[in-house]
Amino acid sequence: MLNTGTLQITIPGEREIQMTRVFDAPRHLVFEAFSKPELLKRWFGPRGWSLVVCEVDLKVGGGFRFVLRGPDGRDMGMRGVYREIVRPERSVHMESFDDFPGEAEVTSVFVEKEGKTTLTVTVLYPSKEVRDAVIQSGMEHGAAESYDKLAELLSSSQI
Amino acid sequence: MNISQSLDATFAALADPTRRAILGRLASGEASVTELAEPFAMSQPAISKHLRVLERAGLISRGRDAQRRPRRLEAKPLAEANDWLEHYRQFWEQSFNRLDNLLDELKAKEGQRALKKRRRGKHRPEKQ
Numbered sequence: 001m002l003n004t005g006t007l008q009i010t011i012p013g014e015r016e017i018q019m020t021r022v023f024d025a026p027r028h029l030v031f032e033a034f035s036k037p038e039l040l041k042r043w044f045g046p047r048g049w050s051l052v053v054c055e056v057d058l059k060v061g062g063g064f065r066f067v068l069r070g071p072d073g074r075d076m077g078m079r080g081v082y083r084e085i086v087r088p089e090r091s092v093h094m095e096s097f098d099d100f101p102g103e104a105e106v107t108s109v110f111v112e113k114e115g116k117t118t119l120t121v122t123v124l125y126p127s128k129e130v131r132d133a134v135i136q137s138g139m140e141h142g143a144a145e146s147y148d149k150l151a152e153l154l155s156s157s158q159i
Numbered sequence: 160m161n162i163s164q165s166l167d168a169t170f171a172a173l174a175d176p177t178r179r180a181i182l183g184r185l186a187s188g189e190a191s192v193t194e195l196a197e198p199f200a201m202s203q204p205a206i207s208k209h210l211r212v213l214e215r216a217g218l219i220s221r222g223r224d225a226q227r228r229p230r231r232l233e234a235k236p237l238a239e240a241n242d243w244l245e246h247y248r249q250f251w252e253q254s255f256n257r258l259d260n261l262l263d264e265l266k267a268k269e270g271q272r273a274l275k276k277r278r279r280g281k282h283r284p285e286k287q
Contacts, residue, residue, distance in 0.1 A: 005255075005256075005259065007248060007251055007252050007255060009244060009247065009248055009251075010173075011169070011170060011173040011174050012174065013174050014170045014171070014174045015170075016174075017247070019251060021251075021255055023255075023258070023259065023262055024259070024262065024263075025262035025263075025265065025266050026266075029262055029265045029266065029269070030262065032265070033258055033261055033262060033265070039261060039265075042257065042261050043254055043255075043257035043258040043260075043261050044254055045250075045253075045254055046249060046250045046253035046254060047253045128166075128167070128170075131166065131170075132166050
């Protein structure tokens, strides 16, 4: 059993990434936080990033549009279409990034037990090429983030 | 090693439980194919197939001993291959830590609403 707050990432197949996380809240609240723009804007994105565009049309066939702005002012846009919604336990959507061709299928499952919610997100890429392109973009952004941290560390060590 | 190659390496290594176990075994020192096959209910050719995947991905190499041909772990590519996974983890860990705070707030709000509702219920005169 996973502890609250611990993120587990596994690779169940060559084109798949799976992520599991336990939240100390009932699943209707977790599901809400994943689907309401005013709530998404408050948590989606790593430190220093903000969700400057967030539109969600939560219905089968409906779409979403996110734009994340980085500390360097660079934008990362993504969009998708919902395939399946079983509120508040499961959703499936297709997801793609503005800068890359190809889309991934993302399945989110919310399981509640004793007031805590276990979220399992499975990302399935259509090909190795798409997988590589998407992850590569994540790496670039991740690298920018680590440089920021380094800069922070260096400036704080100045006397 | 470019990013695509290191991604291939990561996925090749981690997507299969046998290959994860082989890498785990090699982390404690080099081993021959026979030694690697021992803990698994698998034939040597089946193990060799996994070893070829790992070798192509640059994660293991063969030792000099011509008879035993021991396999050993190539630590550097594996470390590089795991870099992106760390970035991915960072993205979500930082997002989810923010989400934890938001959920605490939402729970508190919901609790207050429930309390108010109960209070209102108490003060309201009973319906006749």
